[in-house]
Amino acid sequence: MPFIEARGLTKRYGSSIAALRDVSFSVGKGEWVAVMGPSGSGKSTLLNLLGGLDRPSEGTIIAEGQSLADLPASELARFRAEKVGFIFQQFHLVPYLTALENVMLAQYFHSLADEAEAIQALTHVGLGDRLDHLPSELSGGEQQRVCVARALINQPNLILADEPTGNLDEVNEALVMGLLTELHREGHTIVMVTHDPEIGRMAERRIELHHGRLTEVSFFPSHEEELIDNLLSAVWHAREDTGASLVDAGAMPEFIESRATFRLMAREELIAFADGRLSFTPPGEQRARIAIRRHRLAERLFYDTFGLEEDLLHDNAHKIEHSLSPEVTEKICKFLNHPRTCPHGSPIPPGACCPPGTGA
Ligand code: ADP
Numbered sequence: 463m464p465f466i467e468a469r470g471l472t473k474r475y476g477s478s479i480a481a482l483r484d485v486s487f488s489v490g491k492g493e494w495v496a497v498m499g500p501s502g503s504g505k506s507t508l509l510n511l512l513g514g515l516d517r518p519s520e521g522t523i524i525a526e527g528q529s530l531a532d533l534p535a536s537e538l539a540r541f542r543a544e545k546v547g548f549i550f551q552q553f554h555l556v557p558y559l560t561a562l563e564n565v566m567l568a569q570y571f572h573s574l575a576d577e578a579e580a581i582q583a584l585t586h587v588g589l590g591d592r593l594d595h596l597p598s599e600l601s602g603g604e605q606q607r608v609c610v611a612r613a614l615i616n617q618p619n620l621i622l623a624d625e626p627t628g629n630l631d632e633v634n635e636a637l638v639m640g641l642l643t644e645l646h647r648e649g650h651t652i653v654m655v656t657h658d659p660e661i662g663r664m665a666e667r668r669i670e671l672h673h674g675r676l677t678e679v680s681f682f683p684s685h686e687e688e689l690i691d692n693l694l695s696a697v698w699h700a701r702e703d704t705g706a707s708l709v710d711a712g713a714m715p716e717f718i719e720s721r722a723t724f725r726l727m728a729r730e731e732l733i734a735f736a737d738g739r740l741s742f743t744p745p746g747e748q749r750a751r752i753a754i755r756r757h758r759l760a761e762r763l764f765y766d767t768f769g770l771e772e773d774l775l776h777d778n779a780h781k782i783e784h785s786l787s788p789e790v791t792e793k794i795c796k797f798l799n800h801p802r803t804c805p806h807g808s809p810i811p812p813g814a815c816c817p818p819g820t821g822a
Contacts, residue, residue, distance in 0.1 A: 463527060464488035465620070465651050466512060470521035473507050473674075481507040482518070483674040491619075494642075494652040496665035503671040505655040506624055512653060513546050513622045514538045526619070543571045547613030551625035553605045555597040561608045562593040565615050572616040583611040587641060603634025610641050621645060623654040627661055636725065639664055643729060660722040688784045689723055692716075694732065694750035695757065697740055702808065708739040751811045756783045758804035759794050765805040766798060775805055 466489040473482040482504045489495050497505045510516040511523060514530050523530045525545070533541060548554075555564050565580040584593055587607040597605050606626065613621060623642065627635040643664065646652055656662050663686070670678040696716040700709040711717040717724055717740070724740075727733045732746030742750060760779035764770040770778060786794070792815040795801075800816045803809055 465491040465526060467524040468512070468521065471508070471511060471518045471523070472520040473511065474519045480674050485676045487669055487676060487679055489651060489653060491651055492649045493667060494646045494654070494665040496662035496668045497653060497655045497671065498657065498662050498668055499671035501657065504674040505671055508671065509622050509624050509653065509655050513548060514542050544616065545619050547616070547618035547621045549609050549613045549621065549623040549626045551628035553597070553609050555605060555608060557597050560594045560596055561589060561600065564608055565612045568612045568615050580615060583615050584608065587611045588637065602629045603631060603637065606630060606634065606638055610638060614645070619651060621650050621652045623652065625656055626654065632721065639722065639725060660720065663722050664726065689720065690727060690732070691749070691753040691784065693720055693723060693727065694746060695753045697733065697742065698750040698754050708741050711735065711738055711740050755811045755813060756786050756791050758808060758810040759791060759798065760786065761804045762798050762801050763794055772805060
């Protein structure tokens with residue numbers, strides 16, 4: 463049984479605007495789903511319906527086997543307080559309550575306020591020394607972390623996040639995404655609205671909306687793996703260029719463009735990241751070695767066999783390299799007689815097929 467089942471959701475505002483039109487999908491327990499789409503496509507409307515903040519004009523939502531439409535207002539409020547943790551872009555903190563009191567207020571709506579537990583939650587998000595600050599005395603990133611603590615205080619099964627990093631700088635974005643990753647790992651179900659593909663990539667599945675219609679449901683497909691291979695290759699190149707095993711992340715344009723994917727790679731223990739410097743873990747280095755080898759062999763193939771011009775090699779190799787299986791890569795290596803360098807002179811890491819002493 464899915465954790466959430468949405469069927470035929472339509473939401474109209476007045477007679478002319480349909481923010482959602484006949485949207486159906488389901489979310490499994492423990493899944494992390496990104497709801498994506500341009501501004502005005504209905505993402506926030508959908509999230510509000512899933513969280514019981516609003517009711518659909520048509521259609522049904524079954525959450526943990528219970529139809530939200532059948533719940534009277536008081537029980538819908540109980541569903542929100544007990545089952546759902548909200549993280550909004552605009553924070554929605556009570557301005558005259560301290561960080562601690564904001565978290566304790568959420569506890570109070572659920573059952574009983576417990577100060578020690580609330581302090582622990584704020585300490586967990588790195589705000590143990592900001593308990594008595596008012597929201598106006600906290601930075602945007604700190605306010606968002608109070609929201610994360612507040613969303614989690616009642617151990618909700620479902621976390622709904624609406625552009626959770628929309629207003630944050632990169633450091634706080636990384637902190638908040640790290641907290642969401644941790645929650646996902648602990649088994650919470652997360653539905654997250656974002657228009658940022660880099661943030662969306664952290665999820666396992668994507669639902670896309672356009673003009674209120676669901677246009678696509680996709681698992682992050684093999685292009686994700688290709689991107690990881692390309693980024694590992696970029697780290698390899700940076701290492702070759704500098705001769706140092708630690709790479710300055712800020713000097714890599716790929717790092718700036720693909721921050722979330724780098725975090726994913728750190729999560730999967732392909733790279734290590736400390737003090738602004740990247741390094742490979744042994745599995746990451748091995749995977750980069752395979753990717754580099756495949757790319758440089760493909761270049762060699764186009765150069766030696768087809769006589770392709772040097773400046774066309776990279777793009778052409780790039781088009782085929784991700785489809786080369788390990789077996790085919792070995793065959794190419796043998797066919798080319800185990801070359802040591804690519805046509806640009808960079809070393810080709812040797813493979814298992816290479817006789818000892820060949821290659822780089
Ligand atoms: P997104 O989150 O993708 O930016 P929204 O769900 O906020 O999109 O909005 C979808 C559409 O519904 C937009 O055209 C928006 O103007 C409209 N809309 C949203 N909320 C209301 C409301 N309370 N009253 C009238 N129109 C609304």
